[in-house]
Amino acid sequence: MQDISEFARRILENISENIGRKIDNFVSSKEQKTQPKPVNRATSSQPTVISSKPLDNSPQKLTVALHLVVPAFVVNNIRENDLITASDLEKLIDNVRYFLCTKSAVSDLIEESLKFTDENILTIHERREIYIRVHIADGQEMLDKKVPYILKRNLPSHGQGVVRKIACLEDLSGLEAFNRV
Template identity: 55%
Template sequence: MQNENLDKLYKDVFEKLSDQITNKDEGVLYQIIILVAPKRSNEICNAKGIKNNASLDDDLKINPSERQGWEILKTDVKDILNLFQKSIDRKRNMNPDQAKFEDIVTIACELVGETTCREYLDKSANLNTNTRQPSPSTLCIVVPALVVENIRENDLISAYDVEKIIDNSLYFLCTSPEDANFIQQHLELTDEDITTVSEQREIYVKININDGEEMIGKKVPYSLKRNLPSNGQLMVEKLACLKYLSVSGLENFNRF
């Protein structure tokens, strides 16, 4: 009975996440953990070696039964294997890629624990019934290329990742999405591949924060980090090189 309840729980989590993950081909497990357990995501991902650029097959190699200093779901290895085995028949007629995504969600659920999964579903349900819509903000920031070498456009990143970017910023600004779009138009950006430029090349990063209204207008890094929502959805919308030695548009930014 316990296994049946867990199987249903994992399916519910998969259904809630499916629209956000099934079009991705890397960093899926990393992004699931950020969404389901944002406060512990950095701890879990570091302990298990989960990368934001890992392939689906790499994600499937993560063994959730290896305890690494936090309390995962209290089921033994046999129960975990039974859960995977029980889902095989259901997946025989499923698209192979979709089956992979469901297995990765199961691994994530085992890592974060049953309680965290239920809290995530409860919070999602409450958000759906809450009349208040989160007010978004956009963080526009310039950092050396080395700081964002493992980050790509459309990545979901953790609050810890954003704090690291803020700590290494050369210029920064947090404003409304509309103002951010206007400001970006005045920057001189290039089409260069950021993975091939020097580590110190200036990179413009645009991060959408779905509940970051308290960050808008903050002029010092400490205030930005203090008001960064730990449970917010943080998505990298834009990554681009600034034209070499260009300062066009940067007069609107705060300088670290």
Template identity: 45%
Template sequence: MGNEKFKQYDQIFEQVYEKIKYQKRGVLYTVILMVRGEELAKEISNDYDIKENGHLDEDQKILQRLINNPPENYLKNKDNEEKEKEKMKWILVTAFTLIGLYLSVQYLKQRQKGQTESVEATKPQSAPPPPIPAALCLIIPASIASNFKNASNLSVNDLTNLIDSASYFLCTHIKAADSNEQLLEITDEYIPPDSKREVYIRINIDDGRNLIDKKMPYYLKTNLQNNKQYAVKQLACLKNLSGLEKFNRV
């Protein structure tokens, strides 16, 4: 079986040798090119400093780094043609060695990368931070407020339009909103759409982490998210505008 494999090698060498036996430059590169194609030939050549048009002496120096040149006593009884053929055979062995070495290195790199990614994948993932409930409190015209009612859910577009209509706004923690609400003079009277009164509307947000304490309407709107819940908690007319000291005025 072993002899058969060596015969295969001899056959391959004869095929390659016929194409390179008169070549004086770029022999090692050409052999790698013939065996593995242009893309891999360029990669291997870059890694091992093989020149596409390198002289035979330069190929021999690369060969010496991996495999000893054929000993002189091995070549002394051969004629010049046979000597050149043996040297070419050594270059072919070097090409195969370099190809195998390069592919082995690439395999080990991929394996190491896979092991690293596997370790990263098995690392425990940190739990997402707990939600921070918040309240968005707005002062809006009665003509806008008449389109909403207590306990109704709002879309992001609804809430964006309300923010754009507000003359005062405040987004804060639930307890702070409760305290601020006590300072307002609100009534339970009906809100007619054509009223000139100002209306207080409070929207509870299940997670207002990115909205709390924002001082500009723009930052409120740009931090709204579709996957959050927005519900009207309070909707009432204001007797006056007292108690709005902590609100931001637009």
């Protein structure tokens, strides 16, 4: 019996590592595409342009994806593409079972490992797990946080988000990269 549980633990670790590597590779490829290529000024035939704008040392504004798994009774009237208020976000975070906050560019990659059903969220048992992805502008302070309280504390001042996906989970597989509460 112990051999089986050790085998299952190793499989889960491998799955988690693979998801982490895929996310890292995806983010790295996106960052490489957006970074300017260095120019050798000595061999360049183009004139050098000096900007008169001051350097902005403030953190880069970033839209983040907050991935939440909550019980169905918390969802109420939330629908895809709805604007969600700070109080609704806080209520979701207060009742979260699993969560992850990433750059919005990797949302699809995260969702590839999850299994969704096409059940109507309004008619399922109130304890079933619902997956919600909320995009939050200027949410860079929420990235990679591990504690729900810190997520709430680091909500941007406007405190709003847009629900990009809401669906019932078939099971809890694929949540290895998420933080469990």
